[in-house]
Amino acid sequence: MTDQTPHRQTEANVVLRQIGKPLERSDAEGKATGRTRYAGDYTMPSMLHGRVLRSELASARLKHLDASAARNLPGVLCVLTADELPDRLAATDIPGQTGQKRASTDRQILVREFIRHHGEPLALIAAETPAIAEKAHDLIEYEIEPLPGVYDIDSALGPDAPIVTEPDNIVGQHKIRKGNVDKGFAEADHIIENTFKTQFIEHAFLEPEVGLAWVDENGVINIRMSTQVIEHFRFIADALGVPHNKVRILGAMVGGGFGGKEDITVELYLALLAQATRRPVRLAYTREDSFLGHGKRHPFVISHKTGVTKQGKITALEVNIRADSGAYVFLSPYVLLYSAVAAPGPYRIDNVKIDSAAIATNNMYTSAFRGFGAAQACVAYEAQMDEIAKAIGIDRFELRRRNFMRTGDKTATGQTVESAIWSDECMTRALEALGEETKAEEPVKIGRGVATYQQSYGRITWLHDTAEAWVGIEIDGTVIVRSGVTDIGGGQVSALSQIAAESLGVGLEDVIIYHSDSAVTPLAGTTTATRALYMTGNAVHKASSILRGRMIDFAANELDVQPDEVDLANGQAFVVDDPSNFISLTDLAARGASEGLQRSELAMFRAPFTDPIDKETGQGPVFPDFTYGCHAVEVSVDTETGEVTVLKSVGAHDIGQAINPQAVEGQIEGGALMGQGYALSEELIYQEGKLVSPSFSEYLIPTSMDMPEIKTIILESRSGLGPFGAKGIGEPSFTPVAPAIANAVADAIGTRVFELPITPEKVVKVLSQSQTNGDLEQKLNKTPLLED
């Protein structure tokens, strides 16, 4: 169900015919009927099958590895080990669009001597059948010697800690200094301090990593795969030692990404095996491979110290953030930066001091995951807001209202937010939508919680982000879009088609889009960072608008009127004041073709470019803009068993302008589900770095039985930097969900679980403790809850 606010049109006379309509997504039918081909559906003649041999220990020395028995097995074409890849390294950085790369953050491709995490690849196999590859996998002999490792961030910083990353296991640090916190705390009537912890979690996309690589007649290594980032072709070429134009990555519709297909996954192994065998190679991860094979969400420990007046005005905030970056750097420094910038939340605070560090351990490496550090920050700052309200006796919603940033306010890094900040409106709407409180009887209690947030869309501005797109009109008036964008299920491709349809006055069904091919579609620059619509949408809008202008000029001439009298809609160019004076787009395109009119346009959209922020103060612009919104939930808690049931779940977000409200609802519903798992049940458990919950029987994402109906409220300020004033919703829809649930549980039971996930056992434990402390007015049980 969707409630929409009335459009606030910022441009006069803008009539949107396609944008903002809940059209059936162009990818819907193929997916619903099973006709869409995913990367795993592609095969080739004489195709081989790949397999990865992985370490079973997290910290060890590979003493020797003998692949001779595997190589001698009939049907085995090649086994690659570190010996076959001298001097080869793989990048762990964001794929730059500018040729820039961080120094010394590459990783070994296959283990040469030191194993740094569970699942680290030791060897690659290509064989005639999956069964032979499996047999070869078992025939590789190796000996490993366990080494002492570090498995938590405190130990990693100890004086005698084994060093995972030189020189001191600290892989990233960011500071933010604004105002004067000493002065701010002196002005405060209360100082509230709390520490919040989050866990490792898994992206758990429906489609595990998969791809097919082949070397073509020009010597180009082609890789068809499931990825968010076709731009990795450059890093793959670097790792293989071939020119950039000799590697091509072709995507397909992606069965979920969430950041888990943002780093290099199977493409590097596919490229190496295809290069070595000169035959097509397919590699499909099993679910177990997938659990071991890609980076996870960073566990964070975040401490807040907040000074606040009696009236509820926050005067100072000090935050300490530590994140477990695991065994390799990957995107940890960026994730950390997001968490530091996000740490104060959507609140105006004049005196801020933030310190953050990402710390290497022998746990699985951590990297991109929907929310990208800003989500973990929200878990802390929104719980802290409720704790402050409770401590000083102010209504928690009122406390938020008294501190919300307003349009034109500056963030903690001094960046002025020029778009709408509708936190208050979103919270009010979300709370209203919860309706009447559900009744319950002892020992079940009802609680409600909200979380608001500030989440960036678009990349860090000193990465100088760009996106290109090509739009063309065929001679019959139909439209083709070419964009390197990858569609990870959020409706990215359909949204671009809708934008082109709007600009060129045709129906969504008249637009065909070719996408995600690093060689033949203009590079869009990754589907990550809630940037796909903002960046690629603007590129398509720009190309379409130029084309629209050209078609209108041409039509005006044909219709013998001035261009500003002509509009394009319903497959026609027509005179606005006299719609009977028109020419069909089909005729217009054909006449244009015969007169040499250019009916295509390649356009580039550039995000704002800035210099990096100051290292000591963190001052300066960091992101193009931010999305604001609120998630509200109602839960019931069984205070005897600790079971939590989410009864109502409402997401209210100002997304600027919905291109397709149906797709937006999908993002908000998906975010609600993923956030609920993060709050209540999902956790990857590592013991001595070894993943001991490597399947869906231990790793529990919410089922249909766990989810309530999700209500979505779309507000449209039309103030964003995206096409038609759009902001972004991919990550923002997830960010506030877990803290809203945590706040609702705390509201229900009168005490808080400070560590996600909030399992029934933790609920019982905190209730038992608060009972012992005499905090709980009412005895919940006639006998002590837990014997400890």
Place this chain on the structure above:
Amino acid sequence: MLSEFDLEMPSDLQASLSSLPYATPLGGGTNLLVDLRARREKSKRLVWLGNIQAFREIKINAQQVSIGGGTTLSDILHSPAMAEAAPSLFNAARVFGGQMVRNRATVAGNICSGSPAADTVPPLLSLDATICLTNAEGCRSVPLDQFYTGFKTNLRRQDELITGLSWLVPNSNTANLFYKLARRKGDAISVVGVAVTVTREGDRCTHARIALGSVGPTVFRAKDAEAILAGGLLSEKLINDAAQKAMEQSKPIDDLRASANYRRHSVRVLTRRLITQAWHSLPEKTAHT
């Protein structure tokens, strides 16, 4: 990846029994295939039982319920009379695995897998079910209560199949309840499963069963706790004492899902809650049938 094995697909019981001494029976395969893929199970010869006629029969009359060895969890849920004839089993079936697993998994397979977390076993123990173990020579009846000998070990011989189960339909003075506590509401492995049966005559409990899952090496009946209730004038104190005793009889372990402490705590809470609920659902005046 699955290793190679031979698969026999006989269409009658005798043929499958004659293969059994050399092969592993394959019911729904919801455990066996997972174990084969994970290489925990090494069988090279499997006998699929899904082609055996009448193996999925459910018979319910006024006194007795009997189900065939091929009965799936979905069959239980789709049997209109089952909600009355075995309320605890019916409720266990509703929270058993996911829909696809319920469509394949058999009750007999769930019993034979011997997992302490097998969701159908506490209900069947609370109903005093008897199982029929059949080999080529014939059939023997074994009370389910005597079936398990230890963690994943039981009385089934290599050449035997569970071909059927039966139990008496609870009378109108008897309540039979089940609750599964898990980390997720759907498709999760139990943290604690509790099934209770209580028969009420006036203020007296004349018959009690308390069966506990996931809190010991096997699913088991907390007989000392049952003894506290049976024959007694039921009071809040008596229920609390029985719940306390059930907790004391539990021998859970710490694992990824929960600590032993939390499991013990939950046994007490759930036992007390289910018995109280069962008791209050029954008429104070005995209906003589």
